[in-house]
Amino acid sequence: MIYASKRFIVSALLFAFVVPGISAADLKSILDPLPAAAIRPPPTLSAQSPPLATNRTVANEVTGDSSLLLSEDVLLRAIQSDLPKRFPIKGELRVRLARPWLPMKLPAEDFFAECIQLPPGGISTSMSVTVRGVSGGRIIGEWPIVLRAELWQEVWVAFERLERGTVLTPGMLAPQKIDLLKEFGPHPVSSETDLSGFELDQAVAAGRPLRKRDLVEKSLIRKGQFVDAVANEGGINIRMRAMALEGGAAGAVIRVRNLDSNREFVGQVLNETQVQVRF
Numbered sequence: 717m718i719y720a721s722k723r724f725i726v727s728a729l730l731f732a733f734v735v736p737g738i739s740a741a742d743l744k745s746i747l748d749p750l751p752a753a754a755i756r757p758p759p760t761l762s763a764q765s766p767p768l769a770t771n772r773t774v775a776n777e778v779t780g781d782s783s784l785l786l787s788e789d790v791l792l793r794a795i796q797s798d799l800p801k802r803f804p805i806k807g808e809l810r811v812r813l814a815r816p817w818l819p820m821k822l823p824a825e826d827f828f829a830e831c832i833q834l835p836p837g838g839i840s841t842s843m844s845v846t847v848r849g850v851s852g853g854r855i856i857g858e859w860p861i862v863l864r865a866e867l868w869q870e871v872w873v874a875f876e877r878l879e880r881g882t883v884l885t886p887g888m889l890a891p892q893k894i895d896l897l898k899e900f901g902p903h904p905v906s907s908e909t910d911l912s913g914f915e916l917d918q919a920v921a922a923g924r925p926l927r928k929r930d931l932v933e934k935s936l937i938r939k940g941q942f943v944d945a946v947a948n949e950g951g952i953n954i955r956m957r958a959m960a961l962e963g964g965a966a967g968a969v970i971r972v973r974n975l976d977s978n979r980e981f982v983g984q985v986l987n988e989t990q991v992q993v994r995f
Contacts, residue, residue: 794829807869814862824852871904933965
């Protein structure tokens with residue numbers, strides 16, 4: 717009790733100096749602790765409280781009209797629509813962003829993209845472009861973007877190993893979709909290409925796509941084949957038996973040897989049995 721009284725007297729004297737005119741009763745009411753029921757804890761966020769937006773623009777866009785939002789999907793569709801205007805593309809082009817895209821609000825519902833800066837080497841699996849966005853009849857931004865690209869096309873693929881000189885038939889090959897951008901060297905032959913009249917100029921491994929460099933026109937005459945060498949000299953038609961020293965397709969110029977005189981001549985392939993020679 718004595719300690720409490722001293723504390724009260726000291727406190728009263730301090731308040732008397734600091735706040736003149738204050739009574740002891742007032743001072744006691746200030747110093748006495750509040751009842752427990754009157755003490756309220758600070759408010760806390762409930763489980764239903766929305767998360768705090770770290771980006772005010774994004775928060776406004778997400779709650780707004782989705783038709784006026786430039787999302788990643790909308791941007792990619794616009795880029796895929798524009799790129800074929802810049803490059804000669806055959807096949808199905810697919811692109812995706814190397815980094816996440818932060819959605820932004822559009823001034824109008826319409827939107828299209830123009831790729832204004834392109835890689836000099838053409839489309840590749842990874843390429844940097846600058847995209848200009850247009851909406852509501854005005855430019856809304858220009859963005860440097862890194863794209864990951866794929867170009868899918870259906871091509872001819874060998875069922876099994878095919879040797880050089882094989883005359884191609886439909887049963888030897890199958891159409892298969894591949895990503896052309898992952899293929900090195902010349903592009904494979906599209907499955908829309910008619911292979912009748914062609915043969916292989918080099919062997920093709922099983923499961924490997926067929927390329928243009930693998931093909932030559934089908935030879936009408938084979939090396940070592942006996943042919944009719946025909947000539948027109950002074951209005952006189954001459955026909956003689958000869959052996960083809962080379963193979964060749966229609967119109968090809970090959971060497972032949974006369975079986976009677978053993979002399980060699982140069983002639984042009986007419987069909988599977990005849991060569992036109994000139995003396």
